[in-house]
Amino acid sequence: MTVYLGQTRSRRRFQPRNTLRLRLTLLNGILLVGAGVALVLLAWLLVGQSLHPIDELRAGSTVTLADGHTREALAWQTDMVEQASRELLLKGLSALVAIGIIGIAGAYVVAGRALRPLHHVTQTAQRLGEETLDQRIRYSGADDEVADLARTFDAMLDRLAAAFDSQKRFVANASHELRTPLAVMRTEIDVTLSDDEADVAEYRRMAKVVRNASERANGLVDALLVLARSEAQSGRRLVRKxxxxxxxxxxxxxxxxxxxxxxxxxxxxxxxxxxxxxxxxxxxxxxxxxxxxxxxxxxxxxxxxxxxxxxxxxxxxxxxxxxxxxxxxxxxxxxxxxxxxxxxxxxxxxxxxxxxxxxxxxxxxxxxxxxxxxxxxxxxxxxxxxxxxxxxxxxxxxxxxxxxxxxxxxxxxx
Structure with a gap:
């Protein structure tokens, strides 16, 4: 059972991916071969309908061939049409196979070149991280849909980089703001407790300073919560209207x-x-x-x-x-x-x-x-x-x- 599962996984691993390049190639191949088949069939029908010169002769007429043999005109016409149709089908199908192979291979190469910027986008996205947000695609090819995608991706990276920088500054500033009242409270408590001669008045003064610092920290936390709540609803439907x-x-x-x-x-x-x-x-x-x-x-x-x-x-x-x-x-x-x-x-x-x-x-x-x-x-x-x-x-x-x-x-x- 284990061997069977391993063989199944190996078989799946080597199966071709249903990539966009493969789908475009198959689509182009189907269109090319389909058009070729339609042309061959059309030529075959036209040949079968046009090669009828004996229809204008009298019944029982004969034709003399180049080798001196004489044949009935109707039989000779039937053989000529069958031979022409057979050669047309054989040569047409052979040319269709050759053109199909060349066309499919060419479509595969052209699709690969057209999708190369997409692979660049994928590779850039895979390399992106907090420390590599400065990387860009900077596509310099034709001004087509791929160029639009590359420019959109670069613009998105610019916005992400700006958001990350703003978030870093915000966290640093918020940490500093919260650290200040906490440091004041700790300093006041340590200084008062280390004073063996501190009286009730000194403890009251320390308590007042600690209360003011805690009110400042509480006000900052409330403001941060309101800011986060407001920014979370920015550009979206308000929770309450x-x-x-x-x-x-x-x-x-x-x-x-x-x-x-x-x-x-x-x-x-x-x-x-x-x-x-x-x-x-x-x-x-x-x-x-x-x-x-x-x-x-x-x-x-x-x-x-x-x-x-x-x-x-x-x-x-x-x-x-x-x-x-x-x-x-x-x-x-x-x-x-x-x-x-x-x-x-x-x-x-x-x-x-x-x-x-x-x-x-x-x-x-x-x-x-x-x-x-x-x-x-x-x-x-x-x-x-x-x-x-x-x-x-x-x-x-x-x-x-x-x-x-x-x-x-x-x-x-x-």
Whole structure:
């Protein structure tokens, strides 16, 4: 039984693969031989129907051959047609076999040359790894379908390489951000425990530092989870899609940061018109919250904060602007990358550097866009545009919760 299985496996190993090259060769061979057979049969029928000269003679007529023999015309015609048909079939089939062999061999060679770039693609894909993503096909042949495939493959490798690089930077930055609060907690605990004269006040101070560091780490983990959730839904159908209004999200976010805004004595200006959308309300609340929190966090004492919402040309628009630290226009696109903070060192910022990254991911998940413009004298104005929903039902539902100047307790101008 074992020998039989071994023989079967060996037999299967030597069986030819049903490759694309073999299928193209067989298809070309079948077409070539089929066309040749049709031509031979057509010639055979034409010969059989055209060689009838005796039909115009009288019955009983005879013909004298070159050797002097006399034969009946009808018998001589029958022999001549049979002989011509036989020779046509023999010579035609012989030529067909020769042409078929040559054609099949030529088709095999031509198919191999045409599919050579595909083998190059396969070999390149087999060599690819995390350390060899710089390899490309760089096809230089004819501008045909194979060239399109090679260019598409190279473009895909470019996107993969960019994604891998971005992922590496993200992991490195996330590790650094998480390591900082953990290192602070460990240092505070070790220093306090090593002090034999530490009293209750010292332990309270240590506990407060550890709590703040743990809150920072917890906030970073929450932000990472929101970012991953938003990016996972980018370009796909949202898990949750219900009518919402970005004006309501802005109002809720303002209520949450009321104390911080009052502490910095900010002048808050709001123009909140209905901005109905269909999407995930929790993600939209986080989008508005991140923008407003950043506008307050990176503002200065007695600064300004302005907020606008509305619908323009089928888009629900949210604008959040603030005064604050000066941002170079060239640095604005990088602010939407994870762990980037304009004008702040990583160790000196209170945030995690994920706020605008989450905003961009939420916009992508809802099929919208986000852009930012650096303000003269300092500050930033961020504009979010999402596909607007049907205004009739949404406006009616949100009209009763339209924010008023006195709800947040801030110094507002509407």
């Amino acid at each position: 219900v009518p919402a209004d970005m004006a309501t999200s802005v109002h809720n976010a303002l209520s949450a940061v009321r104390v911080e805004a009052e502490r910095m004595k900010l002048e808050v200006t709001t123009e909140l018109e209905p901005a109905p959308v269909v999407g995930d309300p929790s993600l939209l609340d986080r989008l508005a919250g991140n923008l407003i929190e950043n506008a307050i966090r990176y503002n200065h004492l007695l600064g300004r904060l302005w907020l606008r919402t509305g619908s323009v040309n089928g888009l629900a628009v949210l604008v959040v602007g603030n005064t604050g630290y000066e941002v170079e226009p060239a640095d604005v696109p990088g602010l939407f990358e994870p762990f980037q903070r304009g004008g702040w060192e990583r160790t000196g910022s209170r945030g995690s550097g994920l706020g605008l990254s989450i905003v961009r991911a939420v916009c992508d998940a809802h099929g919208g866009t986000v852009s930012a413009v650096a303000q003269e004298g300092g500050g930033l104005e961020v504009t979010v545009s999402l596909p607007a929903a049907d205004t009739t039902p949404v406006v009616a539902a949100t009209a009763s919760v339209k924010p008023r100047p006195d709800r947040t307790g801030l110094q507002q101008k509407t």
